[in-house]
Amino acid sequence: MQPSSPLNPDSPQAQAIAHLFVIVLIALAVIFVVVASLVLIASFRYRQRPGAALPRQNFGSTKVEIAWTIPPILLLVFLFVVTVQAMRRSDPWPGNRAPDLVITAHQWWWEAQYPAANVVVANEIHIPTDRAMLVRLQSADVIHDWWVPQLGRKMDAVPGHPNHFWIEADVPGTFLGTCAEYCGLEHAWMRIEVVAQPPAEFQSWLAAQQVIPPPPAGGDAAAGAKLFDQFTCINCHAIAGTPARAAIGPDLTHFASRETLASGRMPNTPENLARWLTDPQTIKPGVNMPDFHLTAEQVRLLVAYLETRR
Amino acid sequence: MSDIPLVPETAGLMAVPESHAGALSWVATVDHKRIGILYLIVAFFFFGVGGLEALLMRIQLARPNLHFLSPGAFDQLFTMHGTTMIFFFAMPVLTGAANYLVPLMIGSRDVAFPRLNAMTLWLLVFGGLLLYFSFLAGGAPDVGWFSYAPLSEKPFSTNLGVDYYAIGLLVAGIGSVLAAINLVVTILNLRAPGLSIRRLPLFVWMVMVTQIMILLALPALNVSLCMLLIDRLMHGHFFVPMAGGSALLWQHFFWSFGHPEVYIVILPAFGMISEVIPVFSRKPIYGYEFVAASTVAIGVLSFGVWAHHMFAVGLGHSFDIMFAIGSMLIAIPTGVKIFNWIATMWQGSIRFTTSMLFAVGFLLMFTIGGLSGVSLAIFPVDWQVTDTYYLVAHLHYVLFGGTVMAFFAGLYYWFPKVSGRMLSERLGQWHFWLTLVGMNMTFLDQHILGLLGMPRRVYTYPNLPDWATLNMISTIGAFVLAVAMLILLWNVAVSLRSGEPAGDNPWGAWTLEWATTSPPPPHNFELVPPVRSRRPLWDLQHPEDPDWKREHH
Numbered sequence: 092m093q094p095s096s097p098l099n100p101d102s103p104q105a106q107a108i109a110h111l112f113v114i115v116l117i118a119l120a121v122i123f124v125v126v127a128s129l130v131l132i133a134s135f136r137y138r139q140r141p142g143a144a145l146p147r148q149n150f151g152s153t154k155v156e157i158a159w160t161i162p163p164i165l166l167l168v169f170l171f172v173v174t175v176q177a178m179r180r181s182d183p184w185p186g187n188r189a190p191d192l193v194i195t196a197h198q199w200w201w202e203a204q205y206p207a208a209n210v211v212v213a214n215e216i217h218i219p220t221d222r223a224m225l226v227r228l229q230s231a232d233v234i235h236d237w238w239v240p241q242l243g244r245k246m247d248a249v250p251g252h253p254n255h256f257w258i259e260a261d262v263p264g265t266f267l268g269t270c271a272e273y274c275g276l277e278h279a280w281m282r283i284e285v286v287a288q289p290p291a292e293f294q295s296w297l298a299a300q301q302v303i304p305p306p307p308a309g310g311d312a313a314a315g316a317k318l319f320d321q322f323t324c325i326n327c328h329a330i331a332g333t334p335a336r337a338a339i340g341p342d343l344t345h346f347a348s349r350e351t352l353a354s355g356r357m358p359n360t361p362e363n364l365a366r367w368l369t370d371p372q373t374i375k376p377g378v379n380m381p382d383f384h385l386t387a388e389q390v391r392l393l394v395a396y397l398e399t400r401r
Numbered sequence: 402m403s404d405i406p407l408v409p410e411t412a413g414l415m416a417v418p419e420s421h422a423g424a425l426s427w428v429a430t431v432d433h434k435r436i437g438i439l440y441l442i443v444a445f446f447f448f449g450v451g452g453l454e455a456l457l458m459r460i461q462l463a464r465p466n467l468h469f470l471s472p473g474a475f476d477q478l479f480t481m482h483g484t485t486m487i488f489f490f491a492m493p494v495l496t497g498a499a500n501y502l503v504p505l506m507i508g509s510r511d512v513a514f515p516r517l518n519a520m521t522l523w524l525l526v527f528g529g530l531l532l533y534f535s536f537l538a539g540g541a542p543d544v545g546w547f548s549y550a551p552l553s554e555k556p557f558s559t560n561l562g563v564d565y566y567a568i569g570l571l572v573a574g575i576g577s578v579l580a581a582i583n584l585v586v587t588i589l590n591l592r593a594p595g596l597s598i599r600r601l602p603l604f605v606w607m608v609m610v611t612q613i614m615i616l617l618a619l620p621a622l623n624v625s626l627c628m629l630l631i632d633r634l635m636h637g638h639f640f641v642p643m644a645g646g647s648a649l650l651w652q653h654f655f656w657s658f659g660h661p662e663v664y665i666v667i668l669p670a671f672g673m674i675s676e677v678i679p680v681f682s683r684k685p686i687y688g689y690e691f692v693a694a695s696t697v698a699i700g701v702l703s704f705g706v707w708a709h710h711m712f713a714v715g716l717g718h719s720f721d722i723m724f725a726i727g728s729m730l731i732a733i734p735t736g737v738k739i740f741n742w743i744a745t746m747w748q749g750s751i752r753f754t755t756s757m758l759f760a761v762g763f764l765l766m767f768t769i770g771g772l773s774g775v776s777l778a779i780f781p782v783d784w785q786v787t788d789t790y791y792l793v794a795h796l797h798y799v800l801f802g803g804t805v806m807a808f809f810a811g812l813y814y815w816f817p818k819v820s821g822r823m824l825s826e827r828l829g830q831w832h833f834w835l836t837l838v839g840m841n842m843t844f845l846d847q848h849i850l851g852l853l854g855m856p857r858r859v860y861t862y863p864n865l866p867d868w869a870t871l872n873m874i875s876t877i878g879a880f881v882l883a884v885a886m887l888i889l890l891w892n893v894a895v896s897l898r899s900g901e902p903a904g905d906n907p908w909g910a911w912t913l914e915w916a917t918t919s920p921p922p923p924h925n926f927e928l929v930p931p932v933r934s935r936r937p938l939w940d941l942q943h944p945e946d947p948d949w950k951r952e953h954h
Contacts, residue, residue, distance in 0.1 A: 163736050
């Protein structure tokens, strides 16, 4: 996988910023080389020689001051112009359009809704590669920040102040991101995965998200479903097709279809799920999900159930 | 001929009712020199504490997924590191230096309000104690030095840490405002005859502009802290969105203080550089008027750029453009200074004492920080790199490469005046080179970490390619810096005891503080030399070519 760097753009928005960044870095590097050279040359050429006379007491020259003030001003004017261009390309005005995707930041996970398709997911967001989607970004608690470097700018999720940005990918792939505004104990593990898919694949993913997995027929999975209900999991988590409707924790309807667990904390495998259920606090200390002191058997059954939520 | 009486009449002078021996005399002192030294001691103490906090964090971050510190402990450490370094190291170290040096540099006997001066010191000490008491009262603040709402509000921060933060900073903040009043009045009213404002040493000039900025900026912080306390303790909701308040309002208020604040902690450092470079280049400062005027420009502009800390908040393109223009403009007066300092060195006769080494190091390191700052003013770039390690790198280049290195240049320059002894040049060389290497090892690679996607304020990170290596280099660099600081401490301790006696003017400098003994007597001067230019001692040493005979004086 390519590094998740702004200098590795994979969208028109990120490309516009990267282009600007390269211009800026070159300009600044040139300035630094000039300044550093002057400092080092002065240091060597004018170091005190033994028996040296007092140097000429030069108090300055207005002409010189003007001469070295003008070029930086001109450079800044140029940089300002390219800045505004990049601003327009990387962050086009959304207008009054309804959002395609509504992302709500929580301590410490991401909720995403596709309003048109009536789909709710958590942490792993899919987008098609053939168009830009308008995202409405909001927060359920404190200030967070959405940042996927290869796809574009970061944008704060501010409670009481919804923001909008465009998300788009040139190529299919998985793009890593992270929360980028300190939001409490587990800010470090509020990671983001954006999966960009060709249009047909995206549509089938979306369709699969609309399907409600039936309740398990029997066996361990059914026993696990009963435990899910019994252990107050439904107080925080929603699973479509069951009475569980709460939106305090991530929606688990299609939990097993996701690549990572706990917002990018670890790969989503049955073993890791078992570890998580045994005590979430050892994996993501401070997370809002308490230690339920489940027995190993209860964990096993719950894992069996959740693995059917694909 | 001079119109100053050459022999002062001592009969009418009142003796200051103050003892000068014993530890208690230091506690009760109202002498600006002692108060200045106490400020510096307090600042160094907190520098050590803040440095330790940084080392602990760097240990935790040396490898991915370490469990050296819990997330809660890490969050308290980065909050306290930032708060300590800004409020209890950077501001006091510069205020302390100003306290000591300004009366001497303007030929005055003390500051305008000596007892107020003492009070500001003790307000600083008690503010710091209150802040640190939080560790014993349920936990230090853990919401960042900038304490964004609503994370800092009661639903999300239930322990007392944020309350101690607010109250501790209020106490210290009141001290800062009072000290600012004191210094401004001193500079305006107590200058020696002949020392017009246009002849002020640049350190004094920059201190004056800084203190005026403090008068305007600190109240914004003090008021915001009161509002936060009202929210937290009295069920207010200024900044609580769920109750109709605004999280963004806190940011606007805080950064209205916070941005001028960062110039407050760099301008006096610029002043020190403006004293050191001319003396060790054996030439006057090039372009005095332009260096002075650019200081005022920076002071004024600094109040109009605060929302460049909020580019990612979603204020709208018009806002972003407005603040980008201001932020880019402020680079110009800063650049003018850099050019003038280089021009001062140009065709000079440069002595590379440790002080001058730090000044040259400052020029290079601060330029890096200033340039990365320009890249951040270009807000689409900021949209990518703000809140990442790129920003952590920027702020440390301007604060460590800027304020700290400039302060070290000043320390090696003025230590002989304060103590009567020279610091060891040999130990100074070790201190300088280890600082330069350590600083770059710690912070240069952080630019790259930010560009690889590493956010800031994280207690650990995933094992992505190169993140672990770069973090390890940064951690090693931090320990190199720690060794450099220990060498400085050793240098100070050894030199106080057995350093070479300094004499009145070991560097052949030209401003008034060098016209008295080292250390100065309690009343500072037996006789203040006549002042007819910016370099009164040059005029005395070169009666055939005094500055006041030239156009510029």
